[in-house]
Amino acid sequence: xxxxxxxxxxxxxxxxxxxxxxxxxxxxxxxxxxxxxxxxxxxxxxxxxxxxxxxxxxxxxxxxxxxxxxxxxxxxxxxxxxxxxxxxxxxxxxxxxxxxxxxxxxxxxxxxxxxxxxxxxxxxxxxxxxxxxxxxxxxxxxxxxxxxxxxxxxxxxxxxxxxxxxxxxxxxxxxxxxxxxxxxxxxxxxxxxxxxxxxxxxxxxxxxxxxxxxxxxxxxxxxxxxxxxxxxxxxxxxxxxxxxxxxxxxxxxxxxxxxxxxxxxxxxxxxxxxxxxxxxxxxxxxxx
Amino acid sequence: xxxxxxxxxxxxxxxxxxxxxxxxxxxxxxxxxxxxxxxxxxxxxxxxxxxxxxxxxxxxxxxxxxxxxxxxxxxxxxxxxxxxxxxxxxxxxxxxxxxxxxxxxxxxxxxxxxxxxxxxxxxxxxxxxxxxxxxxxxxxxxxxxxxxxxxxxxxxxxxxxxxxxxxxxxxxxxxxxxxxxxxxxxxxxxxxxxxxxxxxxxxxxxxxxxxxxxxxxxxxxxxxxxxxxxxxxxx
Numbered sequence: 001x002x003x004x005x006x007x008x009x010x011x012x013x014x015x016x017x018x019x020x021x022x023x024x025x026x027x028x029x030x031x032x033x034x035x036x037x038x039x040x041x042x043x044x045x046x047x048x049x050x051x052x053x054x055x056x057x058x059x060x061x062x063x064x065x066x067x068x069x070x071x072x073x074x075x076x077x078x079x080x081x082x083x084x085x086x087x088x089x090x091x092x093x094x095x096x097x098x099x100x101x102x103x104x105x106x107x108x109x110x111x112x113x114x115x116x117x118x119x120x121x122x123x124x125x126x127x128x129x130x131x132x133x134x135x136x137x138x139x140x141x142x143x144x145x146x147x148x149x150x151x152x153x154x155x156x157x158x159x160x161x162x163x164x165x166x167x168x169x170x171x172x173x174x175x176x177x178x179x180x181x182x183x184x185x186x187x188x189x190x191x192x193x194x195x196x197x198x199x200x201x202x203x204x205x206x207x208x209x210x211x212x213x214x215x216x217x218x219x220x221x222x223x224x225x226x227x228x229x230x231x232x233x234x235x236x237x238x239x240x241x242x243x244x245x246x247x248x249x250x251x252x253x254x255x256x257x258x259x260x261x262x263x264x265x266x267x268x269x270x271x272x273x274x275x276x277x278x279x280x281x282x283x284x285x286x287x288x
Numbered sequence: 289x290x291x292x293x294x295x296x297x298x299x300x301x302x303x304x305x306x307x308x309x310x311x312x313x314x315x316x317x318x319x320x321x322x323x324x325x326x327x328x329x330x331x332x333x334x335x336x337x338x339x340x341x342x343x344x345x346x347x348x349x350x351x352x353x354x355x356x357x358x359x360x361x362x363x364x365x366x367x368x369x370x371x372x373x374x375x376x377x378x379x380x381x382x383x384x385x386x387x388x389x390x391x392x393x394x395x396x397x398x399x400x401x402x403x404x405x406x407x408x409x410x411x412x413x414x415x416x417x418x419x420x421x422x423x424x425x426x427x428x429x430x431x432x433x434x435x436x437x438x439x440x441x442x443x444x445x446x447x448x449x450x451x452x453x454x455x456x457x458x459x460x461x462x463x464x465x466x467x468x469x470x471x472x473x474x475x476x477x478x479x480x481x482x483x484x485x486x487x488x489x490x491x492x493x494x495x496x497x498x499x500x501x502x503x504x505x506x507x508x509x510x511x512x513x514x515x516x517x518x519x520x521x522x523x
Contacts, residue, residue, distance in 0.1 A: 253422030
């Protein structure tokens with residue numbers, strides 16, 4: 001397989017762009033957060049379009065406003081995730097298409113129309129350093145948390161797939177307002193169990209790669225438990241009654257009651273919801 | 289075993305073993321033994337393993353047969369491999385208790401009615417037990433802080449606590465491995481980087497930590513020494 005080297009110069013990194021992959025596995029016992037793509041499914045599809053079965057490191061973009069140029073080399077990439085009009089030297093490319101880039105090409109990703117996270121997978125590999133089994137940015141394990149203007153991303157490009165090899169059209173998200181959950185360890189102690197499944201919940205502005213706070217409040221008469229493990233998808237209830245969904249960069253233990261657990265497959269669906277958007281928790285049927 | 293732990297199944301991915309909700313050395317030792325058994329039994333699986341004070345959680349990458357997994361966790365509880373407990377170590381972590389490096393040292397002493405020397409004596413005498421890591425990468429949850437030093441956390445957390453800060457919050461004491469916001473009272477600073485890139489802290493849950501007081505001059509000499517070279521002995 002022909003491999004060629006090159007690099008991308010980040011002109012505008014947007015609000016929060018970084019390199020992410022499947023994240024770190026097995027370092028919880030030293031307190032290391034997992035990191036990884038906020039929307040794993042989109043990142044996986046972008047890689048699959050390039051005939052890569054693993055979630056190889058992707059450029060993860062939050063809300064758009066990104067501009068980069070290819071300084072050297074050639075590469076084939078695919079964008080999947082949030083909806084936006086990506087342009088190469090001014091020509092529009094929809095996400096889901098294979099895109100060939102070569103030296104001098106300028107790519108602009110305007111603010112997103114819908115969704116929050118967009119992934120650019122690359123045929124081959126980004127050359128960012130691997131720390132503890134993952135390329136995912138997480139400071140201070142990696143030098144930086146996110147990309148800054150002027151940063152360079154080296155890549156090793158693999159042999160291109162044929163042009164128009166395939167195209168992923170608009171993706172249909174089933175039950176977009178339904179987030180599948182399992183009751184968490186402290187669920188049974190709750191006063192307002194039923195409300196969790198009958199009322200809509202709203203994503204708030206307070207969110208990051210660490211967690212998403214929801215707008216609604218739930219009555220909380222629980223005592224805070226001893227610090228216990230939390231995972232991406234764990235929903236904690238604060239003493240004030242707010243719900244916090246732990247996301248990819250969340251710490252590995254938490255001191256609030258753990259009331260729900262979002263199904264791994266729906267974590268990305270929630271991540272793509274913008275502040276103000278509503279959804280329902282759908283209790284998963286029994287699984288034993 | 290001090291009392292019966294139970295296996296709980298929360299989802300096809302997520303299983304936990306719960307011990308009674310208390311901070312206890314006996315429970316910690318049970319958990320360490322069980323965790324070590326699990327890593328052997330789960331060799332073929334891709335999973336995450338995490339610990340709190342009384343909860344051991346297993347999160348599998350892929351859903352699988354719930355009954356088989358549950359039985360596997362029960363087997364891990366019943367096995368009696370105590371090898372994991374035979375490799376425990378006691379580590380000495382140097383701390384400089386100087387106001388120039390510890391923003392809350394003077395206020396803490398004033399509030400507690402202690403001379404600095406008394407505070408240093410109280411803080412350096414216990415053998416602290418590492419229960420687990422959490423909050424920040426490499427942050428140790430330590431048991432054993434003297435009652436006289438218990439002090440409620442700050443109402444308004446500080447935005448930037450420097451890496452290496454040794455602090456007290458509630459009934460706990462700990463070392464901030466990296467710069468971070470935090471609500472604990474900083475009483476000293478450790479010159480060693482507990483975490484650096486892929487160099488994780490060499491300490492394990494079940495190990496003991498002893499803080500030793502050093503001078504400002506020694507603080508400068510200690511800088512850049514890797515954590516694994518800290519003085520330690522088997523216990």
